[in-house]
Amino acid sequence: MTDNAPKRRLIRVLDGERLERPPLWMMRQAGRYLPEYRETRAKAGSFLNLCYSPDLATEVTLQPIRRFGFDGAILFSDILVIPDALGQRVRFVEGEGPRLDPIDFDKVEDLDPEIVLGKLEPVLEAVSRIRQALPGETTLLGFCGAPWTVATYMVAGRGTPDQGPARRAALGQRKAFTILIDRLVEASIRYLVAQLRAGADAVQVFDSWAGALDEEGFRAFAMEPMRRIVEGVRQQVPGARIIGFPKGANAFLPLYVRETGVNAVGLDWSVPFDFARNEVQKAVAIQGNLDPMRLIVGGDALDRGVDMVLEAFSDGPFIFNLGHGITPDAPVENVERMVRRVRGEPV
Numbered sequence: 185m186t187d188n189a190p191k192r193r194l195i196r197v198l199d200g201e202r203l204e205r206p207p208l209w210m211m212r213q214a215g216r217y218l219p220e221y222r223e224t225r226a227k228a229g230s231f232l233n234l235c236y237s238p239d240l241a242t243e244v245t246l247q248p249i250r251r252f253g254f255d256g257a258i259l260f261s262d263i264l265v266i267p268d269a270l271g272q273r274v275r276f277v278e279g280e281g282p283r284l285d286p287i288d289f290d291k292v293e294d295l296d297p298e299i300v301l302g303k304l305e306p307v308l309e310a311v312s313r314i315r316q317a318l319p320g321e322t323t324l325l326g327f328c329g330a331p332w333t334v335a336t337y338m339v340a341g342r343g344t345p346d347q348g349p350a351r352r353a354a355l356g357q358r359k360a361f362t363i364l365i366d367r368l369v370e371a372s373i374r375y376l377v378a379q380l381r382a383g384a385d386a387v388q389v390f391d392s393w394a395g396a397l398d399e400e401g402f403r404a405f406a407m408e409p410m411r412r413i414v415e416g417v418r419q420q421v422p423g424a425r426i427i428g429f430p431k432g433a434n435a436f437l438p439l440y441v442r443e444t445g446v447n448a449v450g451l452d453w454s455v456p457f458d459f460a461r462n463e464v465q466k467a468v469a470i471q472g473n474l475d476p477m478r479l480i481v482g483g484d485a486l487d488r489g490v491d492m493v494l495e496a497f498s499d500g501p502f503i504f505n506l507g508h509g510i511t512p513d514a515p516v517e518n519v520e521r522m523v524r525r526v527r528g529e530p531v
């Protein structure tokens with residue numbers, strides 16, 4: 185962007201402005217609910233091959249922008265490329281989700297954050313290609329997983345319903361687990377800085393399982409690592425804009441916002457509107473928080489959901505989004521309906 189180009193809408197909100205019509209994007213906006221994604225995905229072979237092919241990753245990042253003109257494009261990748269780049273091999277099993285090599289807790293000290301950028305070169309190449317291909321007004325968001333959420337997969341070797349294996353390790357093997365989190369903090373800082381230098385305009389850190397921790401755990405393994413990531417990234421990229429998404433953090437949100445220094449916080453749909461407006465939005469921009477189920481059901485349930493979110497947050501800095509990722513079974517027509525309603529266009 186040249187110096188005299190207008191500031192992008194999403195960036196204005198991250199800087200604390202309130203816009204008449206909120207900027208809009210969706211978590212997991214490039215994905216299986218889109219026929220064009222399924223087509224590119226089939227060509228790629230494995231899911232990680234899609235993530236590591238700059239051409240294909242660029243193509244799927246742009247697909248939802250072409251269709252819906254969202255204000256934000258999110259880099260197409262996955263939070264599990266970090267363990268993969270650290271040498272803990274990751275596979276995605278069709279219909280079952282991710283599988284990781286077992287982790288050896290006696291060797292966590294050997295995990296080397298310095299090697300991740302070598303392996304993630306194709307992702308950084310995708311970032312600069314995407315930035316070049318995007319319309320000037322679209323914000324490019326980079327991302328990574330938060331250390332705690334990435335650790336839940338590294339420890340269990342797969343997704344689990346209650347993050348039991350990681351919670352058990354955090355309490356029972358605290359020393360080794362703390363080293364693992366420290367290594368992930370270092371790797372995340374390097375990776376986010378590299379994305380910002382390659383052309384990302386802002387970054388989001390996904391802590392999808394923050395809500396599984398008790399207060400001590402939340403402070404030690406969700407909040408403090410995020411504070412260090414924000415500080416570490418801004419040391420190298422002064423003024424870097426960073427969005428935190430600590431899903432399930434709920435009543436911890438005001439503390440999280442104060443302690444971490446994020447520019448905005450993503451809210452899931454369990455956060456009450458009044459609480460978020462009074463305790464969170466006075467300090468930082470809010471992003472969220474439509475229940476993705478409303479996109480599946482559509483009709484009146486969707487319209488009411490959109491209206492409630494708009495009504496709740498439009499008086500302050502606000503980015504319209506879902507409370508978590510869109511699911512593969514969401515009809516594209518319902519996304520169109522949501523987009524038109526947020527923009528105040530006739531349905």
Ligand SMILES: Cc1c2[nH]c(c1CCC(=O)O)Cc1[nH]c(c(CCC(=O)O)c1C)Cc1[nH]c(c(CCC(=O)O)c1C)Cc1[nH]c(c(C)c1CCC(=O)O)C2
Nearest residue numbers: 211212213214215231258259260261262263281390392509
């Ligand atoms: C926990 C987590 C993961 N990945 C991610 C998270 C944090 C956010 C969240 O909680 O949703 C983040 C993620 N994953 C993906 C993106 C791409 C950008 C976007 O459009 O938002 C982002 C930001 C693509 C993806 N990541 C994955 C897919 C589907 C795989 C495919 O297309 O074959 C996509 C589009 C795979 C994935 N990746 C992960 C799982 C558990 C799975 C399997 C479950 C599933 O299939 O949905 C780990």
